[in-house]
Every structure is written in structure tokens, then in C-alpha cells.
Amino acid sequence: MDRAAPSHKGFRFPPDVIAHAVWLYHRFPLSFRDVEELLFERGIQVSYEAIRLWCERFGPEYARRLRRRQPRPGDRWHLDEVFIKVNGRMRYLWRAVERLSIPLCM
Numbered sequence: 001m002d003r004a005a006p007s008h009k010g011f012r013f014p015p016d017v018i019a020h021a022v023w024l025y026h027r028f029p030l031s032f033r034d035v036e037e038l039l040f041e042r043g044i045q046v047s048y049e050a051i052r053l054w055c056e057r058f059g060p061e062y063a064r065r066l067r068r069r070q071p072r073p074g075d076r077w078h079l080d081e082v083f084i085k086v087n088g089r090m091r092y093l094w095r096a097v098e099r100l101s102i103p104l105c106m
Contacts, residue, residue, distance in 0.1 A: 022058045
């Protein structure tokens with residue numbers, strides 16, 4: 001079943017302002033009052049309670065979009081190993097690399 005995005009119809013503020021407030025709250029570790037202050041600095045006077053209601057109504061859709069954009073770890077990993085010289089001493093360095101962009105065998 002396809003979910004329809006919640007409608008912004010009937011709200012005092014334009015959809016761009018609502019979207020920005022919800023995005024700020026879900027993208028960064030901010031409180032509703034922090035988002036209220038950030039919007040106030042941009043000349044938009046809105047209460048933290050309105051932001052809370054917006055996040056309650058529109059938040060799940062925005063959060064779902066943000067999660068979809070985050071990269072997921074792949075199923076193929078490569079262990080990169082090398083000896084390097086640091087302050088005149090040889091050191092063994094290794095790291096796990098996900099999805100190599102160059103082929104291992106040439």
C-alpha cells in the first residue's frame with residue numbers, strides 16, 4: 001500500500017517553513033526550543049509547541065526519507081594492510097575498507 005504524504009493544507013506557515021523545522025529537529029540533536037530559536041533568528045516567530053505538533057504529524061515521513069538516504073554497509077569488505085615508517089620505525093597498519101573502487105587483481 002502506498003502512503004500519501006501528509007498535507008500541509010490549513011497550516012498558517014508555508015510548507016517550506018514546516019519542512020525546514022521538521023528537518024532541523026530530525027536531522028540534528030536539537031530540542032523543539034532550539035528549533036524555535038533558529039527559526040526566530042531567520043525572522044520566523046513560531047512556538048515550540050507548534051514545532052512539536054509538526055514533528056508529530058510530518059516527522060515520520062521526513063525521518064523515513066532521511067534513513068533512506070543514509071549509506072548502508074555493504075556485504076563485501078577488504079582488509080587493507082601496509083607497513084609504514086613512522087619516526088624511523090616500521091609500523092603495521094591495517095583498516096577495513098568497504099567496496100573497493102579499484103580491482104584487487106590486475
